[in-house]
Amino acid sequence: MPSEVDLIDLLPEEALRDAAHGGMDDVYLKPGHLIRRLQQMAVSVFARECEGLDITPVQYAALVALRDNPGIDATRIAALVAIDRSTMGNVLERLEGKGFIERRANPHDKRVKLLKLSRRGTRMLADCEPFVRAAQARMLEPLDAAERIQFTQMMRRMIARQDNV
Amino acid sequence: MPSEVDLIDLLPEEALRDAAHGGMDDVYLKPGHLIRRLQQMAVSVFARECEGLDITPVQYAALVALRDNPGIDATRIAALVAIDRSTMGNVLERLEGKGFIERRANPHDKRVKLLKLSRRGTRMLADCEPFVRAAQARMLEPLDAAERIQFTQMMRRMIARQDNV
DNA sequence: GCCAAATTGACAGTATACGGAGGAATTACG
DNA sequence: CGTAATTCCTCCGTATACTGTCAATTTGGC
Numbered sequence: 001m002p003s004e005v006d007l008i009d010l011l012p013e014e015a016l017r018d019a020a021h022g023g024m025d026d027v028y029l030k031p032g033h034l035i036r037r038l039q040q041m042a043v044s045v046f047a048r049e050c051e052g053l054d055i056t057p058v059q060y061a062a063l064v065a066l067r068d069n070p071g072i073d074a075t076r077i078a079a080l081v082a083i084d085r086s087t088m089g090n091v092l093e094r095l096e097g098k099g100f101i102e103r104r105a106n107p108h109d110k111r112v113k114l115l116k117l118s119r120r121g122t123r124m125l126a127d128c129e130p131f132v133r134a135a136q137a138r139m140l141e142p143l144d145a146a147e148r149i150q151f152t153q154m155m156r157r158m159i160a161r162q163d164n165v
Numbered sequence: 166m167p168s169e170v171d172l173i174d175l176l177p178e179e180a181l182r183d184a185a186h187g188g189m190d191d192v193y194l195k196p197g198h199l200i201r202r203l204q205q206m207a208v209s210v211f212a213r214e215c216e217g218l219d220i221t222p223v224q225y226a227a228l229v230a231l232r233d234n235p236g237i238d239a240t241r242i243a244a245l246v247a248i249d250r251s252t253m254g255n256v257l258e259r260l261e262g263k264g265f266i267e268r269r270a271n272p273h274d275k276r277v278k279l280l281k282l283s284r285r286g287t288r289m290l291a292d293c294e295p296f297v298r299a300a301q302a303r304m305l306e307p308l309d310a311a312e313r314i315q316f317t318q319m320m321r322r323m324i325a326r327q328d329n330v
Numbered sequence: 331g332c333c334a335a336a337t338t339g340a341c342a343g344t345a346t347a348c349g350g351a352g353g354a355a356t357t358a359c360g
Numbered sequence: 361c362g363t364a365a366t367t368c369c370t371c372c373g374t375a376t377a378c379t380g381t382c383a384a385t386t387t388g389g390c
Contacts, residue, residue: 028245031304032207032222032297034320037247039204040347041327042197043376047348048330057197058376075338080193082202087377089340094375111338111385132197139196142322147315154316155199157307162206205377208346212378223346240368252347254370259345276355276368 042139049135053128054098058083060132062091063100063125066117073112100124207304214300218293219263223248225297227256228290231266231282238277265289 046057055063058081065080066072072080078088092115095101100121106112117125140148211222220228223246230245231237237245243253257280260266265286271277282290305313 028247029317029321030301031317031320032211032301033226033247034317034324035200035203035207035304036222036346037324038200038320040247041324042200043347045327046197056375057201061198073338082193082198082205083376084378085339086341086379087375090375090377109338109386113339136195136197138327139200139323142326143319147319150312150315151319152194152196152199154308154312155196155203158304159199159202159206161307162210162303208377221345238368248346249348250369251349251371252345255345255347274356274368278369 045138046132046135049131049138050128053124053131055124055128058087058091059095059100060125060128062088062095063117063121066101066115067122067125070116071114073106073114077115095121210303211297211300214296214303215293218289218296220289220293223252223256224260224265225290225293227253227260228265228282228286231280232287232290235281236279238271238279242280260286 043057046060050060061081062077065077069076069080074088074092075085077092078085081088083091092101092103096103100118102116102118103113104116106114140151143151208222211225215225226246227242230242234241234245239253239257240250242257243250246253248256257266257268261268264283267281267283268278269281271279305316308316
């Protein structure tokens, strides 16, 4: 069992200088590990709040993107939601299976299949809204007002930095 | 394409009051979405830094946990790394396939298979170390020293809060 | 108008990630 | 001491998530 060391709050630079002895190599406190756990937490909170609605975070994001951009194609939806084209293909397949979206051929470009929310998908999205809102709020619940702003901004900076690499 | 609204930095509470018009429902700025993208970024940075080493973040975490706790069983490794038992089973299978770990029956408890780093696994872990360190540093690179502490602490609080629910 | 380049959706392969079921083995309790 | 509860592993099913590949199609350059 890893001991609860006091070195938790050392900077990475300080950790580097500290690397001679093994204590600071504690994976459990490294950003990569914490980010993975944060994502687990977010998915878990979403699932708990939206229990019984038969929807996942990515599926919800795809539906919202589709509602705001009707008649878009799969490649652009994938870019909007920030997901791989292949993965989005699977997501859309499941959403079509549940009857939340409709796919039809584009007469002007036979490569493309245009996507649209079905009436059922529109209703589902409206039903989800309060629960999704509650989930988002619950994730940030341990942070105070100022911290929520800071945390969101820091995430955006970290994401943007690597997007341009 | 979602327009770059100025409401980005509103608090969730303010967003709630603001929910009448659609602008603030922008999924792309909600914590759940940003956390998912942050995790994508972290995995991507890890993969870039450790390119050619044939190792993933979770596999690395499992190896470290195994190094620090030789002779542990799969269930406890899963708990340490904060991963599902099923998933850890697959991870360990792959690690055994690569020759990084050894699995043998426990004579005292025939349910259990004891796990140990192989010599090859030990060497691999040592080879990884500088690259993993570089990856962890790169993730936090856009943040200054104080922010890195804050960000890590905030992540830990958010994770801990939902762990106890 | 023709051919190369780019785009789009589909598919295969690999790797997390989780819940649930089931079997084998151990422990706890009466 | 015997049975119920627990523990551990494995397998199945579902859902992301990415790379690479492929065919069909469209587009751009000449």
